[in-house]
Amino acid sequence: MEKINPRHLSRRGDPDTSKQAAIELVATTIGDKQRQALHVLGQHDGSTSKELEVLSGHSDGEIRKRLPELRKAGLAHNGEKRVCDITGRMAYTWVWGPDPDLLDEAIKDLDDMTQPTFWEERSGNSW
DSSP states (O other): OOOOOGGGSOOTTSOHHHHHHHHHHHHTTSOHHHHHHHHHHHHSTTEEHHHHHHHHTOOSSTTTTTHHHHHHTTSEEEEEEEEOTTTOSEEEEEEESOOHHHHHHHHHHHHHHTSHHHHHHTSGGGO
C-alpha cells in the first residue's frame, strides 16, 4: 500500500482540526510497530530516540527504528538538537506531527497549482 502524506491532505488556511484529521487518517495506514512508536512519541514529544526507548520500556531498537519511517510518512519530524539524558551525547529530538517547514512548502505548492496562471502556462503543447 502506498503511503499517504498528511501534508497533501490539508492547506495552509485549514483549521488545526483538519490538519489533525489528516494526521489521524495517515496513522490508520501504518503498521502496529509504527503505531506503537507514534503513541510513545505523542506521550513524550521532544525526546531523543534513546529517551523514547527507555520511556517506553523498549531497549531493542523497536521504537528507534520506527522513527525514520514515521518521518517519511509525515507523522513525525526532527526537532532541536540537544544533549540526550540517556547517552550524554548530542542528538536530535523527535516531534509528533509533520515538519511545519515542509508542510508550509507543500501547501504553498498546492496553492500555486490553484492559480489560473499555473494551468495556463501548461496548456497547449507544453503538456
